[in-house]
Amino acid sequence: MGAWGDGTVTDGAVTILARGEGLAAWRQIADGLSADIEAGRLAAGSQLPTEAALAARYGVNRHTVRRALAALAERGLVRATQGRGTFVETPRLAYPIGRRTRFSEIVSRAGREAWGDLIGTETVPADPATAEALGIAPGDPMLELQTVHRADGTPLSTARTCLPLPRFAGLDQAYAALGSLTGAYAEYGVADYTRLSTRIGARPASADEGARLDLAPGRVLIVITSVNVDAAGVPIQATRSLFAADRVELVVEG
Amino acid sequence: MGAWGDGTVTDGAVTILARGEGLAAWRQIADGLSADIEAGRLAAGSQLPTEAALAARYGVNRHTVRRALAALAERGLVRATQGRGTFVETPRLAYPIGRRTRFSEIVSRAGREAWGDLIGTETVPADPATAEALGIAPGDPMLELQTVHRADGTPLSTARTCLPLPRFAGLDQAYAALGSLTGAYAEYGVADYTRLSTRIGARPASADEGARLDLAPGRVLIVITSVNVDAAGVPIQATRSLFAADRVELVVEG
DNA sequence: ATCAATTTGTACGTATGTATC
DNA sequence: AGATACATACGTACAAATTGA
Numbered sequence: 367m368g369a370w371g372d373g374t375v376t377d378g379a380v381t382i383l384a385r386g387e388g389l390a391a392w393r394q395i396a397d398g399l400s401a402d403i404e405a406g407r408l409a410a411g412s413q414l415p416t417e418a419a420l421a422a423r424y425g426v427n428r429h430t431v432r433r434a435l436a437a438l439a440e441r442g443l444v445r446a447t448q449g450r451g452t453f454v455e456t457p458r459l460a461y462p463i464g465r466r467t468r469f470s471e472i473v474s475r476a477g478r479e480a481w482g483d484l485i486g487t488e489t490v491p492a493d494p495a496t497a498e499a500l501g502i503a504p505g506d507p508m509l510e511l512q513t514v515h516r517a518d519g520t521p522l523s524t525a526r527t528c529l530p531l532p533r534f535a536g537l538d539q540a541y542a543a544l545g546s547l548t549g550a551y552a553e554y555g556v557a558d559y560t561r562l563s564t565r566i567g568a569r570p571a572s573a574d575e576g577a578r579l580d581l582a583p584g585r586v587l588i589v590i591t592s593v594n595v596d597a598a599g600v601p602i603q604a605t606r607s608l609f610a611a612d613r614v615e616l617v618v619e620g
Numbered sequence: 621m622g623a624w625g626d627g628t629v630t631d632g633a634v635t636i637l638a639r640g641e642g643l644a645a646w647r648q649i650a651d652g653l654s655a656d657i658e659a660g661r662l663a664a665g666s667q668l669p670t671e672a673a674l675a676a677r678y679g680v681n682r683h684t685v686r687r688a689l690a691a692l693a694e695r696g697l698v699r700a701t702q703g704r705g706t707f708v709e710t711p712r713l714a715y716p717i718g719r720r721t722r723f724s725e726i727v728s729r730a731g732r733e734a735w736g737d738l739i740g741t742e743t744v745p746a747d748p749a750t751a752e753a754l755g756i757a758p759g760d761p762m763l764e765l766q767t768v769h770r771a772d773g774t775p776l777s778t779a780r781t782c783l784p785l786p787r788f789a790g791l792d793q794a795y796a797a798l799g800s801l802t803g804a805y806a807e808y809g810v811a812d813y814t815r816l817s818t819r820i821g822a823r824p825a826s827a828d829e830g831a832r833l834d835l836a837p838g839r840v841l842i843v844i845t846s847v848n849v850d851a852a853g854v855p856i857q858a859t860r861s862l863f864a865a866d867r868v869e870l871v872v873e874g
Numbered sequence: 875a876t877c878a879a880t881t882t883g884t885a886c887g888t889a890t891g892t893a894t895c
Numbered sequence: 896a897g898a899t900a901c902a903t904a905c906g907t908a909c910a911a912a913t914t915g916a
Contacts (some may be wrong), residue, residue, distance in 0.1 A: 388743055389759065393745065393747065395752075396747070397747055397758070398750055399747065400747070400748065401748060427849060440826075442821070442823070458821065460819070463872060464872075472821060491643060491647070493647070493650070493651055493654070494651055494654065494658075495654070495695070505643070506653070563871070563872075564871070564872035565714070565869050565870065565871055565872075566820060566842070566869065566870035566871075566872065567696070567712065567842075567869045567870070568822035568840045568841075568842050568865040568867055569696070569840055569865060570840060572694075586822045586824060586840050587822075587824055588820070588821075588842075596621050611821060611822040611823060613820045614817050614821075615820065616819065616820035616821070617817070617818070617819055617820075618717060618718075618817075618819075618820065619820035644902085644903065644904090644905090645903080645904075646903080669880070670880080670881060670882085671881075672881085680904075680905085681904060681906070682905090683903095683904070683906090683907045684884090684903085684904060684905080685906070686882090686903090687903085693875090699912080700881095700882065700883090701881090701882075701912080702881070702882045702883060702911060702913075703880075703881055703882065703911070703912030703913030703914075704880095704881070704912080704913055705881060705882075705883080705885095705913095706881090741911045760891080807902080870908095876916105877900085877915105877916085878912100878914100878916085879914095879915085879916095880912100880913080880914075880915100881897095881911100881912085881913080881914100882902085882910105882911085882912080882913095883909100883910075883911075883912095884908100884910075884911095884912080885900085885907100885908085885909085885910095886903080886906105886907085886908080886909100886911080887907085887908105888904100888906080888907105889903100889905080889906105889907105890902105890904085890905105891902090891903080891904105891908085892900100892902085892903100892909105893899105893900085893902095894898100894899080894900075894901095895897105895898085895899075895902080
């Protein structure tokens with residue numbers, strides 16, 4: 367299907383590029399499309415015109431369009447799928463990490479509705495690594511909470527949180543009732559807590575991690591291992607959070 | 621090949637587990653192996669005994685050993701490959717990110733030899749996003765450096781660093797000569813610089829990113845986008861670093 | 875290039891102790 | 896007390912990947 371001779375027409379006017387002035391055509395196309403995406407003229411999730419259509423619109427070869435799209439894909443703005451087309455990626459939620467990260471605050475500040483699901487509770491003996499983080503003896507009982515955190519329904523992260531017992535015995539019920547860990551802590555006399563250490567890694571999701579986050583297995587997870595302490599500096603939780611890297615971007619607070 | 625009747629023997633004494641005392645056998649095995657790994661009795665990169673051998677050593681069924689190994693794999697301590705065996709993962713280099721991250725300092729503090737390769741330089745017009753980060757006009761020229769950073773020969777990260785021109789014209793040569801960006805900046809009168817903003821994401825590596833980092837394509841990268849400013853608060857570089865997630869763990873400085 | 879041995883991955887089935895309703 | 900569900904543990908068999916002869 368060409369632009370001439372077979373009755374089809376291009377879906378817009380030809381966009382004029384500055385040729386032969388030192389600015390590569392693919393850069394101009396990439397800049398134009400990225401501006402369209404950032405301004406919302408190309409909505410998140412929507413399909414871009416086909417490479418052929420873009421080539422026609424800009425009056426360039428399809429290879430030139432492909433070079434531009436590759437640059438956008440590298441920046442994570444679009445994703446191309448063979449046989450389907452090229453789509454605008456939904457912007458990742460900026461998730462600040464620092465001394466006082468509170469999931470609900472972050473999400474609602476982004477204008478989305480926060481929701482934390484408690485999907486499991488267990489009392490388990492502490493393995494040596496977690497025991498050291500919590501400052502308890504290996505084998506001591508601890509409360510393990512499995513949670514999933516959503517913004518506007520889509521899961522962003524799932525976490526395994528370990529709390530020392532007997533101090534926080536029954537906190538799982540308070541959490542289930544309030545839907546917020548910060549609130550549950552308040553009932554146990556912990557008015558404030560801060561992050562002591564944070565480690566960040568990344569790896570592919572296993573099958574059931576993927577299922578929990580509504581993510582295909584093999585998609586990338588960001589793994590955050592952190593320890594929180596109360597106002598007196600006593601460890602109150604060791605957490606391993608798994609974020610869907612497709613949907614979240616971490617921002618280090620300066 | 622059993623332990624009796626055919627002349628073969630097990631490769632060590634049977635390790636006694638506390639049975640029927642509330643601590644699952646697989647947890648005891650996992651804790652034991654993880655202690656061996658952390659104490660260095662099982663060296664990084666070395667192969668664990670086969671599942672069958674471990675089952676014999678602990679006097680349990682192979683499934684029980686598999687449950688223990690799965691727990692270790694989830695913590696990233698070991699990696700199993702079908703047909704080859706299960707291997708102790710090399711510990712990831714702890715990479716602090718904060719206001720003053722210096723690659724060479726971090727690596728040499730870890731007792732490894734740091735090396736930065738400048739693999740390409742180019743003068744390019746600024747795309748709108750980078751231009752805004754650097755506080756220059758879109759289309760203004762900037763210096764783009766492509767680098768690979770190694771510790772003891774293994775590549776940890778590759779970066780694209782953009783610097784505003786004309787301020788840093790020729791800095792690429794200083795960098796190539798010194799092998800250190802900090803040193804090169806010093807020659808341009810920048811005695812100190814700090815990080816203004818840091819964003820962290822993760823995604824699979826493309827084919828040529830993989831080639832640069834000596835990593836199979838599809839393996840996970842940690843993507844750090846950051847802007848550095850000089851003592852006066854003027855942006856001096858916008859960087860996108862790609863870290864091999866297999867080899868590095870980020871530590872947020874508290 | 876083929877084959878066999880080794881090793882992990884997966885899938886059945888069975889039994890038992892321990893919570894929970 | 897009884898029924899049910901679940902985690903733990905063992906047994907066996909075969910599939911799939913890797914390695915080396």
